[in-house]
Structures are given as C-alpha cells and as structure tokens.
Amino acid sequence: MVQALVVALVAVLAGGLVYAMAAARVVKQYERGVVLRLGRLHDEVRPPGFTMIVPGIDRLRKVNMQIVTMPVPAQDGITRDNVTVRVDAVIYFKVVDPASAVIQVEDYRFAVSQMAQTSLRSIIGKSDLDDLLSDREKLNQGLELMIDSPAVGWGVQIDRVEIKDVSLPETMKRSMARQAEADRERRARVINADAELQASKKLAQAAQQMSTQPAALQLRLLQTVVAVAAEKNSTLVLPFPVELLRFLERAQQGPQPSVAAGRPQDGSGQPAPERPAEPASPMDPDVVDPAVTAQTFTDQPLPDAPLTDADPGPDGSLPEAAPDGVPEFDPETVPEPSGRRRGNPFSHH
Numbered sequence: 371m372v373q374a375l376v377v378a379l380v381a382v383l384a385g386g387l388v389y390a391m392a393a394a395r396v397v398k399q400y401e402r403g404v405v406l407r408l409g410r411l412h413d414e415v416r417p418p419g420f421t422m423i424v425p426g427i428d429r430l431r432k433v434n435m436q437i438v439t440m441p442v443p444a445q446d447g448i449t450r451d452n453v454t455v456r457v458d459a460v461i462y463f464k465v466v467d468p469a470s471a472v473i474q475v476e477d478y479r480f481a482v483s484q485m486a487q488t489s490l491r492s493i494i495g496k497s498d499l500d501d502l503l504s505d506r507e508k509l510n511q512g513l514e515l516m517i518d519s520p521a522v523g524w525g526v527q528i529d530r531v532e533i534k535d536v537s538l539p540e541t542m543k544r545s546m547a548r549q550a551e552a553d554r555e556r557r558a559r560v561i562n563a564d565a566e567l568q569a570s571k572k573l574a575q576a577a578q579q580m581s582t583q584p585a586a587l588q589l590r591l592l593q594t595v596v597a598v599a600a601e602k603n604s605t606l607v608l609p610f611p612v613e614l615l616r617f618l619e620r621a622q623q624g625p626q627p628s629v630a631a632g633r634p635q636d637g638s639g640q641p642a643p644e645r646p647a648e649p650a651s652p653m654d655p656d657v658v659d660p661a662v663t664a665q666t667f668t669d670q671p672l673p674d675a676p677l678t679d680a681d682p683g684p685d686g687s688l689p690e691a692a693p694d695g696v697p698e699f700d701p702e703t704v705p706e707p708s709g710r711r712r713g714n715p716f717s718h719h
Contacts, residue, residue, distance in 0.1 A: 392425035401432045402468040415468055433468035437529055440479070442486045444537070447494030455502065456537035457494055461486045461517065462529040470525030478524050482517070486531070489516040502536050509533060 396419070397403045403416030406429045416430065423430050444458035463482055465471045471478045493513050494502070501509060510531050518528040538546070580586040 389425065393422045395421045395423055395430050397421055397432060400436050401434055404431045404433060404468050404472045405429070406431065411469060411473060431472055433465055433471055435465055435468070437462055437464045438479070440483055440486070441534075442483070442490055444535075445487055445490050445494065447491050449494060449497060449499050449502065451498050453499045453542060454539060455494065455499065457490060457502065457533060458535055459486065459490055459513070459531060459533045461531050463521065463526050464529060465525055466527045467525030470523070475524045478526050481524060482521060482526060482528075485517050485520060486513075489513055492516065499538075499542075502533070506533050 395403065395416070397416050399418045401418065403421060405412035405414065405416060405423060407424070407427055412428070421430075440461050440463070442459040442461055444456050446454065446456050448454055461482065465478065475481050490513060493509055493516065497509060510533060513533070514528055514531040517531060521528055580590065
C-alpha cells in the first residue's frame with residue numbers, strides 16, 4: 371500500500387514537472403509575448419520575464435521591440451529630368467503594437483521592405499537629379515512619410531529613412547565633372563580679375579603719389595635693384611635714370627634759333643615791325659606781263675624751222691643743248707607782233 375502511494379506520488383510529481391516545463395516561457399526584456407488561445411488573441415500581452423501558458427491550448431509568439439535596421443536594395447529609376455540613376459537606401463523601424471504586428475500582417479519585415487522599395491522608386495521619379503545629389507534631407511522626409519502611412523496599421527513605426535548612394539552613368543559623371551571644372555575655372559578667373567582690379571587701383575594711387583616727388587621714383591628704382599641683386603644673378607642690368615636721358619636729349623637738340631634774330635632792330639633794341647610789300651610798277655623791266663607773254667607766243671605761229679640747224683661736228687655729235695633738255699630761245703626768230711619793235715619782247719622802253 372505504501373509502495374503504491376509512493377509510486378502515485380512520484381508519478382504526480384513527474385507529471386507536474388513535465389507540465390511545468392511545457393507551460394513555462396521566458397520573455398526577454400526587448401520582447402513582448404502575444405498569446406493565442408485556441409487560435410484567438412488573448413487580451414493580455416505578456417511582459418518580459420517568466421510566464422506560463424496552457425500547453426496544447428495556448429501559443430506564445432514573441433515580438434522583437436528593438437529598432438530594426440533594414441537595407442533597401444538598389445532601385446533603378448528615371449528622374450524627372452530623364453536621367454537614369456540607381457539609388458539604394460536604409461530604413462530604421464520598430465514595432466510599437468505587438469498584437470497588430472502579429473495579427474494585421476503576415477510578415478511585417480517583408481512588408482516594410484517591399485513598401486520601402488516601391489516608395490523609393492516613386493520618389494526617384496518625382497525628383498530631379500540635383501535634388502537627389504544635394505537635397506537628400508527633403509527626400510528622406512518624403513520617403514519616410516510614404517512608408518510610414520501604411521505601416522501604422524501594421525503596428526510598425528518608421529523611425530528614419532536614409533538614401534545611401536546615388537549611382538550615375540559614366541557619361542553623366544563625365545558631364546558633371548566638366549561642368550564642375552568649368553565652374554571652378556570661372557570662379558578662378560573672376561577672383562583673378564578682381565585681384566587685378568584692386569592691384570591696378572593701388573598701383574595707380576602709388577604712381578600718383580610718387581609723381582609728386584621725383585626722388586621717390588629714384589628710391590623705388592634703387593629698391594628694385596637691391597631686390598634683383600639679392601637673387602645672386604650673374605648678370606645685373608642697371609637702367610639709366612630718366613633725368614639723364616632727358617638731359618642727353620636736350621643736349622643733342624641744341625639751342626633753338628630765335629625768330630626775331632634775323633629781323634632788323636630799332637633804337638630800343640626791339641625788332642622793327644615788318645613793312646608791307648610795295649606793289650611793283652607796271653613799267654618795271656623785271657616784271658613780266660603774263661598776258662603779253664602768252665599773247666606773244668600764242669597769237670603768232672611758230673616757224674617750221676627745226677629747233678636747231680647746227681651741223682654735226684666731225685665726230686658726229688650735236689652741239690650742247692640748253693639746260694634741262696630745253697632748246698635755247700632766240701628772240702630774233704620770233705616774229706614781231708603788230709605795233710611793236712623787233713627786239714626783246716620781255717623788255718619795255
């Protein structure tokens with residue numbers, strides 16, 4: 371009898387131990403337990419720690435409440451300005467409602483991943499290339515809102531979405547490199563031109579200041595010579611001073627003759643005023659009347675005799691002609707005009 375009681379007690383203890391082992395569950399600190407009793411959701415969500423369920427009746431599902439980092443596969447898309455790009459991203463989310471994450475969606479991780487990929491393609495088509503490269507913060511916020519809207523019903527909260535990398539075609543990379551190089555060259559030229567303008571203004575002020583003191587130019591010349599000599603050059607060229615060159619130029623030109631030197635002077639030493647020229651007398655033999663001369667040569671015909679009738683010399687040479695190739699004029703050969711004596715037509719008696 372005692373042995374039967376001992377066997378029954380041992381059997382009960384063994385059964386209780388097996389039941390306890392089957393019913394005991396441990397929920398970790400970052401997890402929450404969702405109990406499904408006979409397929410129905412139990413109202414109570416099991417907190418972290420030790421908990422018990424009914425073996426064979428209850429089913430406990432543990433949900434991770436930590437922030438999950440999920441990479442979004444790279445997506446190919448065409449931007450609004452017709453540029454083909456390849457963009458990948460990363461998404462940070464966590465479960466805020468364990469019951470909804472178990473009941474409302476089959477696999478909330480897969481659902482969030484697919485939603486992130488479709489939203490990333492959509493945001494690529496709505497954006498320009500410059501926005502993808504420079505204004506990523508705005509795109510991240512828009513992408514987060516697009517994913518978070520359906521995820522709220524799944525008991526999931528999107529914490530953050532970041533675009534990792536934007537891959538461009540090689541032709542676009544070269545075009546952007548040329549554009550950046552041209553922009554930097556333009557800025558360099560503008561800065562250089564601005565520096566030249568400021569330097570020219572300062573040099574103009576310095577030249578204006580030195581022009582008032584010629585000695586300053588000499589001092590500047592000596593400073594330049596000292597600076598050149600400090601380089602230990604083998605050849606040193608010293609320019610002539612400007613004053614010496616001007617002195618040599620004046621010495622070569624000599625004194626200028628005075629205009630009044632050749633004029634007669636009066637008793638006071640001043641040049642006498644010039645007298646107006648007196649008109650020539652019509653009877654002056656040195657004055658030739660052009661009209662009479664023209665009439666003398668044009669009214670009467672010239673003789674048919676040759677310009678010279680001299681015989682050639684023994685050597686066949688002709689007598690020497692007048693200067694400049696013009697034959698000598700013999701007034702005796704000219705016919706006498708009517709009303710005048712035969713003689714010199716250029717003289718008047």
